[in-house]
Amino acid sequence: xxxxxxxxxxxxxxxxxxxxxxxxxxxxxxxxxxxxxxxxxxxxxxxxxxxxxxxxxxxxxxxxxxxxxxxxxxxxxxxxxxxxxxxxxxxxxxxxxxxxxxxxxxxxxxxxxxxxxxxxxxxxxxxxxxxxxxxxxxxxxxxxxxxxxxxxxxxxxxxxxxxxxxxxxxxxxxxxxxxxxxxxxxxxxxxxxxxxxxxxxxxxxxxxxxxxxxxxxxxxxxxxxxxxxxxxxxxxxxxxxxxxxxxxxxxxxxxxxxxxxxxxxxxxxxxxxxxxxxxxxxxxxxxxxxxxxxxxxxxxxxxxxxxxxxxxxxxxxxxxxxxxxxxxxxxxxxxxxxxxxxxxxxxxxxxxxxxxxxxxxxxxxxxxxxxxxxxxxxxxxxxxxxxxxxxxxxxxxxxxxxxxxxxxxxxxxxxxxxxxxxxxxxxxxxxxxxxxxxxxxxxxxxxxxxxxxxxxxxxxxxxxxxxxxxxxxxxxxxxxxxxxxxxxxxxxxxxxxxxxxxxxxxxxxxxxxxxxxxxxxxxxxxxxxxxxxxxxxxxxxxxxxxxxxxxxxxxxxxxxxxxxxxxxxxxxxxxxxxxxxxxxxxxxxxxxxxxxxxxxxxxxxxxxxxx
Amino acid sequence: xxxxxxxxxxxxxxxxxxxxxxxxxxxxxxxxxxxxxxxxxxxxxxxxxxxxxxxxxxxxxxxxxxxxxxxxxxxxxxxxxxxxxxxxxxxxxxxxxxxxxxxxxxxxxxxxxxxxxxxxxxxxxxxxxxxxxxxxxxxxxxxxxxxxxxxxxxxxxxxxxxxxxxxxxxxxxxxxxxxxxxxxxxxxxxxxxxxxxxxxxxxxxxxxxxxxxxx
Numbered sequence: 001x002x003x004x005x006x007x008x009x010x011x012x013x014x015x016x017x018x019x020x021x022x023x024x025x026x027x028x029x030x031x032x033x034x035x036x037x038x039x040x041x042x043x044x045x046x047x048x049x050x051x052x053x054x055x056x057x058x059x060x061x062x063x064x065x066x067x068x069x070x071x072x073x074x075x076x077x078x079x080x081x082x083x084x085x086x087x088x089x090x091x092x093x094x095x096x097x098x099x100x101x102x103x104x105x106x107x108x109x110x111x112x113x114x115x116x117x118x119x120x121x122x123x124x125x126x127x128x129x130x131x132x133x134x135x136x137x138x139x140x141x142x143x144x145x146x147x148x149x150x151x152x153x154x155x156x157x158x159x160x161x162x163x164x165x166x167x168x169x170x171x172x173x174x175x176x177x178x179x180x181x182x183x184x185x186x187x188x189x190x191x192x193x194x195x196x197x198x199x200x201x202x203x204x205x206x207x208x209x210x211x212x213x214x215x216x217x218x219x220x221x222x223x224x225x226x227x228x229x230x231x232x233x234x235x236x237x238x239x240x241x242x243x244x245x246x247x248x249x250x251x252x253x254x255x256x257x258x259x260x261x262x263x264x265x266x267x268x269x270x271x272x273x274x275x276x277x278x279x280x281x282x283x284x285x286x287x288x289x290x291x292x293x294x295x296x297x298x299x300x301x302x303x304x305x306x307x308x309x310x311x312x313x314x315x316x317x318x319x320x321x322x323x324x325x326x327x328x329x330x331x332x333x334x335x336x337x338x339x340x341x342x343x344x345x346x347x348x349x350x351x352x353x354x355x356x357x358x359x360x361x362x363x364x365x366x367x368x369x370x371x372x373x374x375x376x377x378x379x380x381x382x383x384x385x386x387x388x389x390x391x392x393x394x395x396x397x398x399x400x401x402x403x404x405x406x407x408x409x410x411x412x413x414x415x416x417x418x419x420x421x422x423x424x425x426x427x428x429x430x431x432x433x434x435x436x437x438x439x440x441x442x443x444x445x446x447x448x449x450x451x452x453x454x455x456x457x458x459x460x461x462x463x464x465x466x467x468x469x470x471x472x473x474x475x476x477x478x479x480x481x482x483x484x485x486x487x488x489x490x491x492x493x494x495x496x497x498x499x500x501x502x503x504x505x506x507x508x509x510x511x512x513x514x515x516x517x518x519x520x521x522x523x524x525x526x527x528x529x530x531x532x533x534x535x536x537x538x539x540x541x542x543x544x545x546x547x548x549x550x551x552x553x554x555x556x557x558x559x560x561x562x563x564x565x566x567x568x569x570x571x572x573x574x575x576x577x578x579x580x581x582x583x584x585x586x587x588x589x590x591x592x593x594x595x596x597x598x599x600x601x602x603x604x605x606x607x608x609x610x611x
Numbered sequence: 612x613x614x615x616x617x618x619x620x621x622x623x624x625x626x627x628x629x630x631x632x633x634x635x636x637x638x639x640x641x642x643x644x645x646x647x648x649x650x651x652x653x654x655x656x657x658x659x660x661x662x663x664x665x666x667x668x669x670x671x672x673x674x675x676x677x678x679x680x681x682x683x684x685x686x687x688x689x690x691x692x693x694x695x696x697x698x699x700x701x702x703x704x705x706x707x708x709x710x711x712x713x714x715x716x717x718x719x720x721x722x723x724x725x726x727x728x729x730x731x732x733x734x735x736x737x738x739x740x741x742x743x744x745x746x747x748x749x750x751x752x753x754x755x756x757x758x759x760x761x762x763x764x765x766x767x768x769x770x771x772x773x774x775x776x777x778x779x780x781x782x783x784x785x786x787x788x789x790x791x792x793x794x795x796x797x798x799x800x801x802x803x804x805x806x807x808x809x810x811x812x813x814x815x816x817x818x819x820x821x822x823x824x825x826x
Contacts, residue, residue, distance in 0.1 A: 004807040008807050014628040014629045019624065019700060019702060020701075254640060256626070256700060257629055257633045258633060307644070309643075310639075340651065
């Protein structure tokens with residue numbers, strides 16, 4: 001553990017102290033499996049992540065396991081750790097990266113588990129290993145080093161990180177983590193080589209051990225073969241899946257300092273029934289699995305009592321799609337009003353405006369709506385089943401119920417996009433402003449504010465757009481300038497995402513094993529916190545790609561033929577490739593597909609077998 | 612109906628690393644977890660009726676600190692202590708709870724005791740202490756909002772003592788006059804000590820007869 005005097009020299013020292021309410025304290029015994037949950041971004045971001053909290057309490061439920069937390073330290077501490085580790089000091093002790101609960105350095109742990117939330121956090125993962133004094137490459141780590149695993153949404157294409165990670169975990173954490181820890185415990189008691197343990201977990205759903213597989217490429221650089229080199233390794237890795245969401249922590253760690261989202265979080269459902277063709281989460285978490293109203297209300301009471309939070313957030317990919325949304329909200333309000341707690345929703349569809357207005361009865365802040373595309377043609381291509389009429393009617397009802405700030409999210413660079421589709425974004429914003437003036441003078445309390453943002457579309461694995469070509473940064477920038485120039489209305493403000501970041505995200509998202517070299521080079525050239533716009537340096541990445549002989553065009557600006565072998569094809573996410581292909585074809589014709597509740601699209605999961 | 616309770620508490624360990632606003636939130640959440648019937652203010656954005664005697668600078672610990680809360684029901688002091696201590700974060704501990712009479716703690720506070728650990732030689736400390744205590748004035752450049760100003764801090768130094776190698780300071784503290792303990796310590800030690808070496812050990816109010824009484 002670092003000395004108090006030293007800690008005070010860093011910005012926000014409370015990031016590194018632990019000791020929060022509900023953090024788990026255990027007596028460490030030699031036979032205990034020590035697991036470090038590693039979040040490759042700063043404390044206040046990591047602590048706002050519900051997945052961390054779920055897995056932390058899931059793992060700590062086990063008597064034979066102690067799960068602690070590690071976050072990416074901020075740059076001032078990075079410098080300090082590097083200084084004490086690599087430079088020769090006469091009296092300084094080494095201070096490698098440590099876990100919050102025990103203050104112990106990471107080398108003392110049995111397993112480090114990284115969460116892959118975002119491609120742009122990969123250099124931070126390498127930094128965390130490095131700061132812990134652990135070799136980056138799996139093959140360079142002797143038996144003395146911990147086992148390094150990784151999971152989370154980006155693990156559905158694990159290949160870019162394959163050289164660094166001993167095993168990946170793909171799918172719902174609740175499903176097979178226990179089985180893995182059972183195996184590890186047995187291995188720890190029995191003793192033996194790491195490889196033996198890795199072999200022992202190969203038949204557990206969701207486990208992928210990259211060292212047991214060999215990729216092969218043709219002269220064009222296209223993947224031609226991906227086969228196991230170990231007889232025990234399955235040719236196809238099935239995702240881990242919990243048909244029912246039956247675990248939820250009854251408590252949450254409550255931070256001592258302000259985190260990004262300082263509130264209790266309630267997961268209403270996992271998965272989404274919509275099938276928007278650009279959205280990876282909408283496919284990899286299928287089918288939509290809901291928790292019951294009674295269970296959620298019980299959790300609400302427990303969480304509020306355990307944390308003392310005065311805000312509770314309803315988390316789901318599309319909260320308004322929760323079957324009994326109105327009933328749930330009404331019953332929750334009975335609890336929350338009594339306890340002076342407010343309810344919040346991350347983003348919403350427009351179908352439930354009245355319920356939303358009820359939730360935000362006290363502070364009617366802004367409403368976030370994601371039409372994703374400006375024109376109807378484009379919304380049909382991406383299967384965002386939302387018409388302009390519905391958007392404007394929803395906004396009108398929102399204005400009537402007292403909202404006067406609306407955030408509109410769009411994507412630029414979608415497949416088959418034309419200049420008209422981009423113009424339509426601006427037109428739609430103008431129409432939203434006009435809608436506000438449908439209110440009477442008395443009803444308009446304040447001037448309306450419409451803030452619009454465009455994200456750069458990045459095609460992702462396991463979506464119908466996994467074959468699509470991403471547009472190049474220069475095109476994104478031209479589009480953004482175009483939108484900027486077209487916006488004439490003073491009530492509309494415009495923000496946009498960084499185009500260069502999107503390119504790198506694109507290369508990694510659909511990258512293969514060779515991309516890992518570029519990630520490593522970027523790290524060695526100084527890339528850190530690439531997801532932070534003020535830290536991101538595109539020139540480092542350009543250099544890294546050149547040195548690693550990686551051509552971004554090959555990985556992300558090229559339309560891939562549907563018969564090309566994709567680096568993530570060996571993973572079975574439940575949905576069939578045929579279905580994705582069908583959706584890709586339908587998108588080209590602008591044909592929409594109904595949501596799962598209205599009609600089964602036969603995605604391959606077999607919930608209703610196309611009925 | 613006014614159940615104004617004064618809480619005496621300690622804020623130590625990792626809590627020294629959180630600032631006043633964060634600590635306020637931690638305290639509010641702790642009260643919510645305790646289930647105590649705290650009173651809320653009226654108005655658009657109701658908040659708990661809770662106030663602290665004196666903010667503690669980041670990095671320091673406090674052995675005896677004070678906060679006033681108003682409850683909507685009569686609850687015995689012991690029960691208040693137990694209910695809060697059952698759900699405190701590491702480093703927060705309620706030591707006493709009693710009826711608060713008169714001014715609230717923030718308005719009443721006039722002085723504070725600090726203990727500062729230092730490895731500077733005792734002889735040196737004794738000498739500077741003697742010099743400061745014997746002088747009528749101690750004018751030092753002090754940073755203010757409008758730049759650096761020469762200020763006489765001597766009236767805010769009530770006492771300085773050296774005991775067990777520690778520096779003990781009694782300084783004015785409160786909304787009317789306040790002397791930063793780091794600044795005072797610098798005059799004795801010759802360098803600004805690290806905030807983590809400072810422990811605030813008591814807060815005082817005037818006893819009305821020229822003396823001091825703990826809150």
